[in-house]
Amino acid sequence: xxxxxxxxxxxxxxxxxxxxxxxxxxxxxxxDPSRPFIGWLLGISFWLSILIGMLFLVMIWWxxxxxxxxxxxxxxEHAISAFPYLAIIFLPLILLxxxxxxxxxxxxxxxxxxxxxxxxxxTVAEDSLYVAKSGFLSQSFFVVRYVxxxxxxxxxxxxxxxxxxxxxxxxxxxxxxxxRKLAAVGLFLCAFATTFAAFDWFKTLNYHWFSTMYxxxxxxxxxxxxxxxxxxxxxxxxxREDRLKGIVKPVHFYMIGCLMLAFTVFWAYxxxxxxFLIYNANIPEETFWYNMREMNHDGSKxxxxxxxxxxVFFHFFVPFIYLLxxxxxxxxRIRVVAIWILVFHLLDLYWNIVPQExxxxxxxxxxxxxxGVHFVDITMLLGVGGVVIWAFLxxxxxxxxxxxRDPRIEESINCHE
Amino acid sequence: MSKQYGYLALFESAPAVYHxxxxxREAGFKxxxxxxxFPIHGLDGAMGIKRSKVPVFTLCGGVIGFITGMLTAWxxxxxxxxxxxxxxxxxxxxxxxxxxxxxxxxxAAFGTLGxxxxxxRLPMHYHPVMNYDKFRHLTDDKFAVVIEAEDELFSETETxxxxxxxxxxxxxxxxxxxxx
Numbered sequence: 001x002x003x004x005x006x007x008x009x010x011x012x013x014x015x016x017x018x019x020x021x022x023x024x025x026x027x028x029x030x031x032d033p034s035r036p037f038i039g040w041l042l043g044i045s046f047w048l049s050i051l052i053g054m055l056f057l058v059m060i061w062w063x064x065x066x067x068x069x070x071x072x073x074x075x076x077e078h079a080i081s082a083f084p085y086l087a088i089i090f091l092p093l094i095l096l097x098x099x100x101x102x103x104x105x106x107x108x109x110x111x112x113x114x115x116x117x118x119x120x121x122x123t124v125a126e127d128s129l130y131v132a133k134s135g136f137l138s139q140s141f142f143v144v145r146y147v148x149x150x151x152x153x154x155x156x157x158x159x160x161x162x163x164x165x166x167x168x169x170x171x172x173x174x175x176x177x178x179x180r181k182l183a184a185v186g187l188f189l190c191a192f193a194t195t196f197a198a199f200d201w202f203k204t205l206n207y208h209w210f211s212t213m214y215x216x217x218x219x220x221x222x223x224x225x226x227x228x229x230x231x232x233x234x235x236x237x238x239x240r241e242d243r244l245k246g247i248v249k250p251v252h253f254y255m256i257g258c259l260m261l262a263f264t265v266f267w268a269y270x271x272x273x274x275x276f277l278i279y280n281a282n283i284p285e286e287t288f289w290y291n292m293r294e295m296n297h298d299g300s301k302x303x304x305x306x307x308x309x310x311x312v313f314f315h316f317f318v319p320f321i322y323l324l325x326x327x328x329x330x331x332x333r334i335r336v337v338a339i340w341i342l343v344f345h346l347l348d349l350y351w352n353i354v355p356q357e358x359x360x361x362x363x364x365x366x367x368x369x370x371x372g373v374h375f376v377d378i379t380m381l382l383g384v385g386g387v388v389i390w391a392f393l394x395x396x397x398x399x400x401x402x403x404x405r406d407p408r409i410e411e412s413i414n415c416h417e
Numbered sequence: 418m419s420k421q422y423g424y425l426a427l428f429e430s431a432p433a434v435y436h437x438x439x440x441x442r443e444a445g446f447k448x449x450x451x452x453x454x455f456p457i458h459g460l461d462g463a464m465g466i467k468r469s470k471v472p473v474f475t476l477c478g479g480v481i482g483f484i485t486g487m488l489t490a491w492x493x494x495x496x497x498x499x500x501x502x503x504x505x506x507x508x509x510x511x512x513x514x515x516x517x518x519x520x521x522x523x524x525a526a527f528g529t530l531g532x533x534x535x536x537x538r539l540p541m542h543y544h545p546v547m548n549y550d551k552f553r554h555l556t557d558d559k560f561a562v563v564i565e566a567e568d569e570l571f572s573e574t575e576t577x578x579x580x581x582x583x584x585x586x587x588x589x590x591x592x593x594x595x596x597x
Contacts, residue, residue: 272514279511282503324476326468416458 007393014386017379018089024376025092025105031358032369033104036376038354040093041107041201043380045349046225047388048086049218052194053226055080055153056219058160059190062183068255070412071247071402075233076226077164078399080157082391087150089384094146097139109356110137110207118357118366119208119288129208129285137207145200152193156186161395164403171405194219202352209289213274217352220267225345227260228338233392235335243401250330251415257329260341264323268316292355292368303371307351315344346381419594422545423449423565424576426585427554431457434560437583438463441562444579448565452546452555471532478528479521486517545593563591 021043025036054076061069093107101111109115110133113125120127130137159182163175195215203214231253237243278286293304322328322337350371357366403409428434431453438451442465451464490513494500499507534540546552546563555561562583564576580588 276511276514280503324472326472 007390010386011390014383017383021376021379021383034107035374037105037107039374039376040380042349042353042377043384044086044090046346046381047384049222050225050229051080051082053222055157055190057226059183059187062180067408067411068415070406070408074403077161078392078395081395082388083154083157085387085391094143108204111139116359116362118359118364149193149197152189165399167405168400168403206289208285210286211274213270217270220270221348223263224267224341227256228341231256231334231338251417253334254329257334261323264319292357296368297366302368304355307371311348311351315348419592421566422591422593423563424580425549425589425591426562426580427587428560428585435463437562440583446564446568446570448568450563452561454556470536471529474528474532475525479525482520482524483517486520487513545591549589549591
């Protein structure tokens with residue numbers, strides 16, 4: 001009963017904070033009315049990226065019939081029950097784009113045909129780059145895609161959860177075979193949904209830009225966030241007598257630590273490759289995206305320059321060197337790096353979502369929206385977090401802590417290096 | 418000429434040799450080894466072996482590779498023959514990154530391979546245990562603990578008695594004789 005009470009507290013706290021965020025939406029400055037909505041997007045994206053990474057992990061483990069991960073998989077199955085709630089929390093952004101797209105508040109500037117885009121030769125409607133991309137960048141199609149993404153994520157999560165919990169009750173192996181088959185298809189579906197969601201919600205904030213690696217960047221970021229969140233939740237559960245105390249072993253953390261190292265390198269590889277190709281090609285349609293993350297219109301360095309360097313050294317270099325050491329993949333040490341990665345993952349999302357060229361006149365003049373933490377950023381981060389944790393605890397209270405009838409459960413419990 | 422290399426105690430099963438290894442470690446021997454036909458999980462822990470030193474070689478190889486890649490680009494582009502290509506600077510850490518990255522991986526791999534050879538003292542074409550008449554069984558269905566005569570705690574009578582207390586199938590004297 002007490003755990004039920006606790007989870008309800010998270011839900012109530014989360015809803016209060018989200019309600020506060022709604023109030024915060026109306027306090028945007030005149031020069032930058034869309035900033036609070038960017039904060040809304042940011043708060044959801046942080047938790048969504050964790051859940052997407054977890055969904056990928058579940059499917060990858062099914063796909064490869066992985067043995068060590070079975071007891072970890074159950075915890076992720078609890079977490080991914082939160083997808084439908086995130087879809088609901090996302091709704092205000094969708095409604096805004098449908099009913100108030102010309103008000104200047106909507107984060108995606110291409111929805112406002114009257115808006116003046118720096119480097120765009122006039123308004124959005126007159127912009128040849130918008131006209132060329134207008135087949136994809138239409139509001140109705142945007143909403144349809146939003147529905148498709150959340151249907152894919154929620155649907156996959158629904159079936160993996162259902163079959164895994166059924167396996168506990170009936171022990172019928174058909175549940176396992178179904179999960180493995182769905183994982184094979186689901187990996188493709190989820191990869192497409194994640195890629196295009198990153199295009200829709202982050203990349204089209206600057207719709208002039210071109211980058212084919214962007215979806216892969218988001219995938220890499222999701223995996224890092226999910227693995228770090230998994231480590232932290234396992235630590236919490238491993239202290240609980242009625243959960244995983246005595247079941248989770250150091251070796252499970254070691255395995256996750258190895259994956260964390262691999263995806264740290266992968267994230268750096270993708271992020272650098274994207275920069276490297278654009279740097280070498282040196283085409284204005286592509287370089288402007290990096291330019292605004294380094295300097296102002298007049299060429300002086302802006303706040304994003306320091307954030308960029310921070311990502312290179314603290315989101316890649318420090319975790320990379322740290323995780324190379326065998327001993328750092330256990331107990332307290334891996335918890336430290338998990339928190340570290342989550343903090344810089346959030347900074348990475350800031351760096352990708354927040355910078356924007358804000359037109360100051362109709363002749364291409366602009367100021368860059370600088371790095372800064374808005375009221376809505378904080379309330380949404382905590383609020384959505386409350387809802388996700390509530391969904392996790394609710395599912396965890398209802399189902400068994402480990403999949404007792406999974407064919408590989410023994411292998412997972414007796415896992416060794 | 419032949420001299421004694423050490424004693425070999427033969428065991429029939431993996432658990433038997435595992436527990437024997439624990440006893441030998443607790444007795445404080447330093448120069449000894451266990452021979453098994455297949456890897457036994459946890460045996461390195463039972464023997465008290467520390468983690469391998471190979472990662473140090475890997476890291477050194479990787480760092481040398483990265484520096485080599487960057488230095489090559491700097492030497493050719495900035496120092497030896499400065500040439501403007503595509504309006505880029507003569508040297509920047511960005512464009513030679515793929516070269517440095519590939520060399521990091523290549524030399525890290527070489528370091529790993531070389532480190533494995535060095536720490537295992539390979540190649541080793543001869544080992545005194547090969548003189549044991551049942552040596553082939555050690556690659557098939559038997560297990561053995563070998564204590565070297567060079568160990569400080571070694572004594573011909575006491576070590577033999579100690580090994581007998583572990584209840585091996587047999588104890589053999591291994592002699593080090595290289596055919597001329």
